[in-house]
Amino acid sequence: MTILNKIVISTLILSAALLIAPLPAHASTCIHSEKYYTLPQIFTLSSYVFTGTATTIKNDTGHKWDVNFSVEKVWKGDSVLDLTLTTNDLQGCGYSITGGGKYLIYAISSPPFLQISWSKAYSDAQSDILLLNDPNFQKNMITKDNLNVKLEAAKAIIANIMSNGTSDIPFNLVAVDTINSTLRIGIDKIHATMSKEQYEEKIKNIIGDVPIQIEFGEIVTDTGNENIGSIQNPSLLSVAFPLQQLKLGIEAKNVVCNGGFQLIIKAEDGSPACVKPNTSKILVERGWAKLV
Secondary structure (H helix, E strand, O other): OOHHHHHHHHHHHHHHHHHHOOOOOOOOOOOOHHHOOOHHHHHHHOOEEEEEEEEEEEEEOOOEEEEEEEEEEEEEOOOOOEEEEEEOOOEOOOOEOOOOOEEEEEEEOOOOEEOOOOOEEHHHOHHHHHHHOOHHHHHHHHHHHHHHHHHHHHHHHHHHHHHHOOOOOOEEEEEEEOOOOEEEEEEEOOOOOOOHHHHHHHHHHHHOOOOEEEEEEOOEOOOOOHHHOOOEOHHHHOOOOHHHHHHOOOOHHHOOOOOOOEEEEEOOOOOEEEEOHHHHHHHHHOOOEEEO
16 A cells, blocks of 8 residues: 555545534533633523522433422522422433432523523532622623623513614614623625614614614514514524524524524433534434434
């Protein structure tokens, strides 16, 4: 065999290995989400953050479990003595949810869904807990949450205008970017008559001085997401991370992906992800995800 042939074969083997290797963003539950979301971002996306002990685990249909926790300390969410969370997986990174085990739990949505890849065994969560207990962190998160509440109110105003058609501003999307605490506003570029700066000034005269980001796009038919108005621009909406779209009230199966990407539902926690078609095929074949 010539040296050239050896190089070609080695290259092909390496390429094949890369294609079937676990993909860091979507494959193993042992790929920490902190690599993709910082703790402040995870805290912002979460509806519940607490430490607690798993008391009962009930196996539900469709590979789902209802886990009841005796709550010890709450940083976000209702202050309750116990809380039941739903999960599609009991196996996290380096830990499992078992009866009697103590954990730092992050959960989203209502009813609450346990984020298995964000949550941790209590013994491995001390750095998270140290930051969660930091007064400056708490102050910053309260400020951010309060701003997001204002943005949701501003979004409701714009959505109402879009529904009623009572403005000469050609809106085609309004959504809150929760992580960046910004109101994302789409303007129909075909009917736009002003610059982004002029529209920003005019919009702030309506909703007040809150952070906004304006992007121009094309109007498309509504897909039924009532909370963001009567018309929307899916390509703009998909700029937000899939989990941010969940925070907008959009169901996982209705998350919109950018062009060229395909929506999958991750088996580990039921959350949505946008991946290339060839990647989705590998993930589905390995049982790590399912298509919608």
